[in-house]
Amino acid sequence: MMQKTAIAVAATAMLSTGAAALAADKGEVELAYVEWSSEVASTNVVKAVLEDMGYDVKITPVSAAAMWQAVGTGDVDGIVAAWLPTTHKHYLAKVADEVEDLGPNLDGTRIGLVVPDYVEIDSIEQLNAAADKFDDKIIGIDPGAGLMSKTEKVIEDYGLDDMKLVEGTGPIMTAVLGDAIEDQEWVVVTGWTPHWMFAKWDLKYLDDPKGVYGGEEQIHTVVRKGLKEDMPEVYKVLDNFSWTPDQMAELMVWNQEKHADPYANAERWVEENADTVESWKK
Incomplete structure (x- = not known):
């Protein structure tokens, strides 16, 4: 039995060495x-x-x-x-x-600003008027991401002077989103498809009539x-x-x-x- 075990160990070692x-x-x-x-x-x-x-x-x-x-x-x-x-x-x-x-x-795929489905606005153009409900914040991801630079242009082109883009990471963004949804609070985040968050929560993209984020x-x-x-x-x-x-x-x-x-x-x-x-x- 010991001899068979030794042979098996040797064979396994040879296979591992061969794979390496x-x-x-x-x-x-x-x-x-x-x-x-x-x-x-x-x-x-x-x-x-x-x-x-x-x-x-x-x-x-x-x-x-x-x-x-x-x-x-x-x-x-x-x-x-x-x-x-x-x-x-x-x-x-x-x-x-x-x-x-x-x-x-x-x-x-798609990128844009995303809100929970219960949020009562449907367009980026409506953000300034509702800024206080979002605590004047757009929850972003890592600085330098293309989505972030596009969002900076959105803020400029739509004149979202009352909104601040908050830098973070993808996991931080989804954590903030999840906490807000749990409390039924208004929140707006930088989002993209495909993403697991759309399978977990009822979300919607805000319309982008100026087309800053582009299409699909x-x-x-x-x-x-x-x-x-x-x-x-x-x-x-x-x-x-x-x-x-x-x-x-x-x-x-x-x-x-x-x-x-x-x-x-x-x-x-x-x-x-x-x-x-x-x-x-x-």
Whole structure:
């Protein structure tokens, strides 16, 4: 029995060594992302797929500006978190000659100002008159995010002199939103679709008659120049990577569970959606 156990341990060690060698042989892939719930989901899914193929994948959360700079300089291999054509337009313009846009990996996104459904206004134009009900605040996310710069322009273009944009993070924004809803208070936040908060609460976008936030957007995959030649298999997966808002939302909801591990949830999603994942590898 002891001899069989020793053989089993040795075999396991050999398999582990082999897997490590395979990963080392295929090389390291580096991806950057912003810590929005949608991008946490998508980046971890790509990491899970590539690691299953034998790559060593490093993912780094950064600000939107740093994310674009990193792919532009080639410090990372790619991003699957480019909100275009509006939100990240100014970032892309700065690095357009150094990157390759592989097109959308998700359709039907949107950004704007979001309020609970019980709030009795429907347009951004009505915010000033109701500023006191919102405590004169628009609850934002991380400074430097494209959504924040768009919201600053909204404040300027709509003359929202009585409203202050409060910087924070995505989790802080949803925490403030949740607390306000629990107390049935008025609150306005910077929001985007897809996001798990729309599945949890009854929310609505405020109309944007001036079109500052733009219409529907897409999330694109963008890679550094030369990736196709350096890592053709990785390039193929990134080029083919595409899923639906419903598929992303499923994973985002899992990630909101207590003690959730985004990477473990991504591995679970990959396992349960094998046909979709296989289509990315062809």
